[in-house]
Amino acid sequence: MYKILLSIIILSSNTVLAMDGMHDHGSHNHKDHQAEKYYVDGSKTKITDKMFSTFSAGLSNTQIVIVDVQGMVCDFCARGIEKTFNDDKDVKKVQVNLEKGKVLIAYAMNKKVDLDEIKNIFLSNGQTATGIIVRKV
Amino acid sequence: MGIYNTFITILLLITVSELAFSRPISWSGGSTIMYQSNSMYSSYYYHYSPTYKYSVGAEYINDRHFNDQYVNLKTTYLLNRKNTKASQGNLYLTGGISTKSKDSFFYGVHGDWETRRVFTSFSYINKRTHKKNYTENEFKLGVAPYLGEYNDLHTWVMVKTKKDTIKNNWETYPFVKFFKGDYLLEVGAKNSHWDIHYMFRF
Numbered sequence: 637m638y639k640i641l642l643s644i645i646i647l648s649s650n651t652v653l654a655m656d657g658m659h660d661h662g663s664h665n666h667k668d669h670q671a672e673k674y675y676v677d678g679s680k681t682k683i684t685d686k687m688f689s690t691f692s693a694g695l696s697n698t699q700i701v702i703v704d705v706q707g708m709v710c711d712f713c714a715r716g717i718e719k720t721f722n723d724d725k726d727v728k729k730v731q732v733n734l735e736k737g738k739v740l741i742a743y744a745m746n747k748k749v750d751l752d753e754i755k756n757i758f759l760s761n762g763q764t765a766t767g768i769i770v771r772k773v
Numbered sequence: 774m775g776i777y778n779t780f781i782t783i784l785l786l787i788t789v790s791e792l793a794f795s796r797p798i799s800w801s802g803g804s805t806i807m808y809q810s811n812s813m814y815s816s817y818y819y820h821y822s823p824t825y826k827y828s829v830g831a832e833y834i835n836d837r838h839f840n841d842q843y844v845n846l847k848t849t850y851l852l853n854r855k856n857t858k859a860s861q862g863n864l865y866l867t868g869g870i871s872t873k874s875k876d877s878f879f880y881g882v883h884g885d886w887e888t889r890r891v892f893t894s895f896s897y898i899n900k901r902t903h904k905k906n907y908t909e910n911e912f913k914l915g916v917a918p919y920l921g922e923y924n925d926l927h928t929w930v931m932v933k934t935k936k937d938t939i940k941n942n943w944e945t946y947p948f949v950k951f952f953k954g955d956y957l958l959e960v961g962a963k964n965s966h967w968d969i970h971y972m973f974r975f
Contacts, residue, residue: 707856709889711923711952715974716800716825732923734889737858761800762825764856 683738691731691740692773698728699749701741704767705758708737716761745772797849797865797883798828799974805830806973812966813838813937818847826851832869838939839904843873852882862886867898874903881909889920892929911935915950926953933961933968 683702692700708714714732721730721741729742739758743749751768758765799805799822807818814837820830832845847869855862864884871877881898892915899908915931929950936943948961948968959970 706858707854707861709859709861709887711927711954712957712974713861714923715955716803719800719803734923735920760825762851762854762856766858 683736683740687733687736687740688771691729692742695728695742695773697745698773699743699745699747700771700773701743701749701754702769702771703739703741703754703758703765705737705739706764706766708732708734708739708763710734713763714739717758717763720757720761797867798822798825798851801825804975806975808971809969811968812963813939820847820849839902841873841904843871843877845869845871845879860886860888871902877902890917891915892917892931905939907938909935909937924954926951931959931961 688700688702692698705714705717708717711734714734717739718730718732721727721739726744726747727741728744729740731740733739741754749770751770754768755765797820799820801822801824804819804821805828807816807820809816809818814834816832816834818830818832820828822828827848827850829848830846832847833842834845835842847867849865849867851863852866853862853864862885864882866880866882868880869878871879879898879900881896883894883896883898885892885894887893892913894911894913896911897908900906911933912935913931913933915929917927917929919928921927931948931950932945933948934943934945944963946961946963946968948959950957950959952958955974957970957972959968961968
């Protein structure tokens with residue numbers, strides 16, 4: 637059993653550097669940064685009109701950030717994300733959709749939305765943001 | 774054990790099994806309180822997660838098998854996490870020391886892989902105490918009969934099989950897991966023993 641335990645640790649250590657969102661930014665080269673920018677490209681991030689209108693009902697003068705998330709398969713996975721955004725005074729509303737793997741965040745219009753900051757919030761909660769777009773209402 | 778058998782065993786551990794402690798690390802800055810009771814012991818465990826990669830905590834154990842009570846200082850480290858659109862897999866290292874004696878400690882590995890429909894976990898823990906050294910192995914496999922949305926009541930129908938080197942036999946029994954919001958409850962029964970796990974996060 638000790639051999640099995642040791643093997644698992646070695647296998648995992650070899651793969652940990654390749655994990656999404658858990659890498660050391662200090663060790664990146666320029667090519668890596670280009671890939672990272674593409675990584676959060678929101679060109680494929682879409683939601684249905686019904687989902688958007690339901691979320692944005694009653695909101696005005698608002699920026700709605702739509703985030704595609706990987707690894708958000710249960711309530712516990714998303715709980716920290718919701719709590720973090722709800723603690724932000726500029727956030728008006730947060731909604732998690734497990735089925736679609738999306739999080740919608742409504743910011744005040746005067747808030748300067750920083751996509752890298754949003755991506756890092758997901759990373760700091762152990763999730764991976766793969767696409768982010770911003771729509772205004 | 775030959776290399777081939779070791780490799781197959783590792784594959785089985787990684788792909789067929791899952792985690793025994795249902796998310797042993799919380800979100801960054803999150804705290805967790807757990808209560809667990811089974812045929813061997815009951816415990817109260819609090820842990821804090823400075824980041825999503827590790828947790829530190831203390832666990833009070835009422836060991837019914839050895840008629841003993843003590844506190845474990847415990848840490849868990851997320852060795853690897855793999856997120857995909859439909860799944861999440863985790864591999865954790867855990868370890869700790871007991872306040873009972875300076876030669877009492879434990880260490881182990883546990884992992885999980887889950888989608889919204891399927892859950893699997895495993896754990897292997899080696900415990901060294903002033904009375905006896907032993908290991909515990911546990912596997913869980915579960916299916917969600919329906920897919921709940923965020924904040925719904927989530928239900929899992931599961932099977933657990935476990936073995937420790939004290940009893941030295943595998944025990945397999947069904948249990949159910951419920952969670953809603955910040956609360957989780959697992960309830961199972963094997964012969965006349967209840968197996969209960971309650972968890973609250975904040």
